[in-house]
Amino acid sequence: MKKPLWKDETFLLLFLVLVQAFGLDDDNRPATEVCSTHTILPGPKGDQGEKGDQGEMGKHGKVGPTGSKGEKGAVGDIGDQGMMGKIGPIGKKGDKGVKGLSGISGGKGKAVLAGIRETEEKYYYIVQEEKSYKDAVIDCRIRDGILAMPKDEAANAVISDYVSKSGLFRVFIGLSDTEKEGQFMYADRSPLQDYSNWKEGEPQDPSGHEDCVEMLSTGKWNDTECHLTMFFVCEFPKKRK
Numbered sequence: 001m002k003k004p005l006w007k008d009e010t011f012l013l014l015f016l017v018l019v020q021a022f023g024l025d026d027d028n029r030p031a032t033e034v035c036s037t038h039t040i041l042p043g044p045k046g047d048q049g050e051k052g053d054q055g056e057m058g059k060h061g062k063v064g065p066t067g068s069k070g071e072k073g074a075v076g077d078i079g080d081q082g083m084m085g086k087i088g089p090i091g092k093k094g095d096k097g098v099k100g101l102s103g104i105s106g107g108k109g110k111a112v113l114a115g116i117r118e119t120e121e122k123y124y125y126i127v128q129e130e131k132s133y134k135d136a137v138i139d140c141r142i143r144d145g146i147l148a149m150p151k152d153e154a155a156n157a158v159i160s161d162y163v164s165k166s167g168l169f170r171v172f173i174g175l176s177d178t179e180k181e182g183q184f185m186y187a188d189r190s191p192l193q194d195y196s197n198w199k200e201g202e203p204q205d206p207s208g209h210e211d212c213v214e215m216l217s218t219g220k221w222n223d224t225e226c227h228l229t230m231f232f233v234c235e236f237p238k239k240r241k
């Protein structure tokens with residue numbers, strides 16, 4: 001706080017008055033006498049002045065330091081689907097497949113088959129499954145045999161006895177004229193020759209639909225329709241090559 005101006009002025013005024021009043025020369029008069037006077041000392045402190053007016057707004061401060069790093073943002077949205085990748089390596093070998101269906105019975109071991117008949121040269125076996133002529137041919141072939149071909153009296157007798165003793169009325173035998181009407185051929189494609197055992201009046205095929213041959217329980221032959229289904233006889237040669 002600055003000292004009020006009037007106090008300095010009063011001090012200076014008193015000093016001048018004293019110098020003039022005594023009329024003293026500085027050179028003739030000792031300074032100690034003047035300074036020893038009590039009247040040159042400052043008076044008591046005055047009252048406090050009034051509060052000053054508000055000052056002008058200060059200048060803008062300096063730019064502050066860089067703030068701290070903000071918090072981590074929220075998880076972003078799911079991105080678009082990427083492009084298809086490369087083809088992967090070859091996979092491991094797959095598991096073993098399911099076991100296949102049981103195969104058709106084999107043609108060997110014929111002695112085990114119930115009711116089998118035989119001659120010196122062949123075995124005969126009645127397959128008691130109703131099949132068309134074509135399917136009967138296939139079935140006998142799968143059994144490693146052929147649809148029965150009675151080529152003589154003896155063979156025909158064995159088969160017919162087998163059929164009748166089995167309680168059957170008719171079975172397919174390996175004889176047909178599908179390739180040329182009226183010219184019967186055995187299942188091994190050999191032609192019907194000297195021997196035949198047609199039922200009286202047969203073969204008779206006015207409509208042209210009876211191209212296959214069935215053996216009746218009497219041993220007689222009858223031409224019939226190939227698509228009919230019935231049991232059939234397979235034969236198997238004894239001397240296998």
Ligand SMILES: *[C@@H]1O[C@H](CO)[C@@H](O)[C@H](O)[C@H]1NC(C)=O
Nearest residue numbers: 199210216222223224225228
């Ligand atoms: C011969 O076959 C024909 C055609 O299937 C049939 O109509 C006829 O009854 C058969 N003959 C005998 C004696 O079974």
